Amino acid sequence: MPITDVTTDPESLTLTVTADFTVPVSRLWDAYTDPRQIERFWGPPEYPATFFRHDAHPGGVSQYCMTGPEGDRSCGYWEWTAVDAPRSFEVRDGFAHEDGEPNTELPHMRMVFEFAETALGSRLVTTTHFNSLEELEQLQGMGMVEGMSAAMGQIDAVLEDLASFAEGRGTELQLIGDRKARVARVIRGTVDQVWRAHMEADLLRRWQLGPDGWTMPVCEVATEVGQHHRSGWENTADGQQFGFTGVLLEVAAPYRAVTTEKMWTPEDPDADGSPETRNELTLTPVEGGTLLSLLITYPDTATREMVLATGMVDGMEASYARLESEVIGA
Incomplete structure (x- = not known):
């Protein structure tokens, strides 16, 4: 005690x-x-x-x-x-x-x-x-x-057990309640560096690519409440395209940003048929770098399970590893 x-x-x-x-x-x-x-x-x-x-x-x-x-x-x-x-x-x-x-x-x-x-x-x-x-x-x-x-x-x-939370453990997923999922990872960089990497299009294009073989031809960043963001990826092998769009709801630089997000495709460019999520990004300085925490609220359990089954967490880990090596240089 x-x-x-x-x-x-x-x-x-x-x-x-x-x-x-x-x-x-x-x-x-x-x-x-x-x-x-x-x-x-x-x-x-x-x-x-x-x-x-x-x-x-x-x-x-x-x-x-x-x-x-x-x-x-x-x-x-x-x-x-x-x-x-x-x-x-x-x-x-x-x-x-x-x-x-x-x-x-x-x-x-x-x-x-x-x-x-x-x-x-x-x-x-x-x-x-x-x-x-x-x-x-x-x-x-x-x-x-x-x-x-x-x-x-x-x-x-x-x-x-703090060693289990140390840098290098990789991207972690935690299910919260019926509709939420929290993705967390320690990034070996300062809060300001990680924030800029999320808020500047030139930096985003360098790391937010997921698995190898994808490019990011569309990258429109929202930096003020009410602005729309839009991103789009293309597979270099088969030309497959998809992306996300939404609105910035809250921002408290360099610690917190809240956005909505819907998936668009060439067949549904306005994402009218896609379920919407609420994404809460929080950056916290910790020993070894910056704790990145992303709380995602889905419209229902079925949508959450469907999205997670696509390998989303593995793709995010690949992107965060690229963020450390190519943008921050850790």
Whole structure:
């Protein structure tokens, strides 16, 4: 159990939890900023968490739900207000409805996470600031301390497994719920480099090609909300063509971009007959480079399975490997 101290201060309206770890600060920091890792310990063992969004930058948002053994769900959100990597970050923490919207009928708190080096590794001090004594007592009565203790008791196992998340593991696929899929990979480059590689047509043409034997004659990038993007590939052997088009819905350079996407073909150039997905790209600096996380929401399960069966993940891995070697030079 990493927790070494829990202190409640009714006068300052704070709850402070101190935990010690035998890993460097950078590894502990990555465990909190990587959605694949934090969801393995943020909820108690009987209520594992799934993070649908996790933006580790000021102005960012995290959304998650914890699911119990009977299928009951408890959801929450973070609003990231400050980040000083890898020393500290601060969030507004609150309860949420299942659609991610804040539940204003329940309290919200200010949480400060402070990371420091120690002789044996690292220390995390988490201070929760409440708005009133009544809210502090309410959250304590709801089992907040017990829940945090149970959740943090899982961190050691995650930290021991951090090598499995290291660079070189390749593109990973995680199915989330009935309609979502998250593709993740650590790219050996900075956040700015990976962002530019997605936002500049000349760079995109060099790496976003999938398997060998394809060219990218169409590459129109959207950089402002409301703009349309369009890409198109052609097989050099048989002339087969296809592509994607959509609209940029959100952008927070260089960390996050949200687009819609539909597939077009020569027979359906406007993609009228293609199902539409919502693609959420998030870039997070981690040890070894930049964690690229792409959360794709499909219209239904059947469409998700059909797309994944085409070898999409293998094609993305080929493109990301090319991104590292030809654009970033890693």
